Amino acid sequence: MNILEDLKQRGLVSQTTDDEGLTKHLEENVVTLYCGFDPTADSLHIGNLVQILILKRFQRAGHRPIALIGGGTGLIGDPSGRSTERSLNDLEVVQGYSEKIKQQLAKLLNFDDGENAAIARDNYEWLSNMTIIEFLRDTGKYFGVNYMLAKESVESRIENGISFTEFSYMILQSVDFLNLYEKENCTLQIGGSDQWGNITAGLELIRRTKGGEKEGKAFGLTVPLITKADGTKFGKTAGGAVWLDPEKTSPYEFYQFWINTDDRDVIKFIQYFTFLELEEIEELVKEVEISPEKRTAQTRLAEEMTKMVHGEESLKQAQRITRALFSGDVKELTAQEVEQGFKDVPSHIVSKEEMKLVELLVEAKITSSKRQAREDIQNGAIYINGERKTDVSYAVSAADRIDNQFTIIRRGKKKYFLLRFE
Structure with missing residues (x-):
């Protein structure tokens, strides 16, 4: 051919x-x-x-x-x-x-x-x-x-x-x-x-x-100019354009853009952007038809594009962040990976070396009051770096920091907050 x-x-x-x-x-x-x-x-x-x-x-x-x-x-x-x-x-x-x-x-x-x-x-x-x-x-x-x-x-x-x-x-x-x-x-x-x-x-x-x-x-x-099945503009996200510069769009964000491709667009994008052989693309067509929930085609697309634009190590980093966020186990991430994965979550700067968790939740506006903070902790809704904390007397210290820079607090299943330490 x-x-x-x-x-x-x-x-x-x-x-x-x-x-x-x-x-x-x-x-x-x-x-x-x-x-x-x-x-x-x-x-x-x-x-x-x-x-x-x-x-x-x-x-x-x-x-x-x-x-x-x-x-x-x-x-x-x-x-x-x-x-x-x-x-x-x-x-x-x-x-x-x-x-x-x-x-x-x-x-x-x-x-x-x-x-x-x-x-x-x-x-x-x-x-x-x-x-x-x-x-x-x-x-x-x-x-x-x-x-x-x-x-x-x-x-x-x-x-x-x-x-x-x-x-x-x-x-x-x-x-x-x-x-x-x-x-x-x-x-x-x-x-x-x-x-x-x-x-x-x-x-x-x-x-x-x-x-x-x-x-x-x-x-x-x-x-052809690229169009998306849902009518939105290709290459745009809530945060703006998807750039090739990793300082403007991190490899993790880049990876996530492709992972979130609509089922109706994924094969077209694989044909347009990757160098996969047409025979392999046909197999991915079947995967989309038979098991769309596995998102096999989207994963393949994200892998190919992230590796091509940002390199193998950046792909591995994006995959580590993705797995950590999916599982909630974020304590193994590096500070650089935290910066990428939690770029858009609410953040708060902490100046004290040690602080009661109840007080910290209020100060960082994670909860509305100390009473609510105590209830959340006792109900098992508060996680620090992926670990549930149920002790209302717990104090957040240097031991809870990732690379001595960040602490990630999760409230409930999906609400993340990033603490930055001066």
Whole structure:
């Protein structure tokens, strides 16, 4: 099975500019392809993963990927998929974002030596050197206003208004494709389906300027925008976006995101995001149908994604936290694991070396009064680091701390509270 057939079987192809021609091109050549990532934040998020992993799939099939950082276009803003103008960031901010994104991409693509080693490029390199006269004479003349207005990314913004800055974005992206076509022999651009207008604009610029050179032949491929069965936006949680940066979204939170995948979405996400063979995926389809309560497919998805993005040790750590929270036995966790697993629970800073449990429950607002605290303790509803405490005279001391930093109190079955010690 060739790479294009595999992508189609996984549901990863939305549109191609020339399906038959692209198939032949991929069969006969080691193809250089690219995908662009504009640095609009200091981290990529899981919405970017499909495009990154498409590059990885092509690389594993023997082709050569280029990860293009939009250090130049990131200063402008892509109108695609938006109803309002983006806020413009300063050059220093965008360059800082660009560097962090390059580091993330280096963890997911193979940039080591080899004929098809991935390379990173930053379009600030050529866009920043282009004068306004060059832009208008050498590139702008190839783009009719009516042609640009017909693009969905522009047409959808006409009613609410679009600045000339964002209107020109597709021309700048076309310059990227032309530049990579000339300098790197790059003949394929990929992107989300919202990038179709920008990709075809780049192909038009190549056709108009390079028609007689290498037959001016280049291709475009888009992948579907990811939707969830329940109608909510993919990649969002109650806490916000799911980032690839472990400082912004911990490996445990990342693992939990995939574990909580809806049964209706899990197979689709396995096809999109993992490199599992289609035969194994078929077995997981049966598991979802026969024993959905086991969540075998969700566990496999979470394992594959966490290991891929954060590494084997982070996966093991996420699994340890998950098991500890499920069993309630949290005393074996490290301070770092406590930070991850209890990031969003109510917390309280304790300044005393030792404190009566009754008083502590009231001070930390775990119970409303000392009377309620005594009742909870006597009824066996209070746990310290997973151990039930029924003695109302119990005092919380240094012996109850995890790595001398935290104590975890649970009230009832699921209400957790985190005590931090100064």
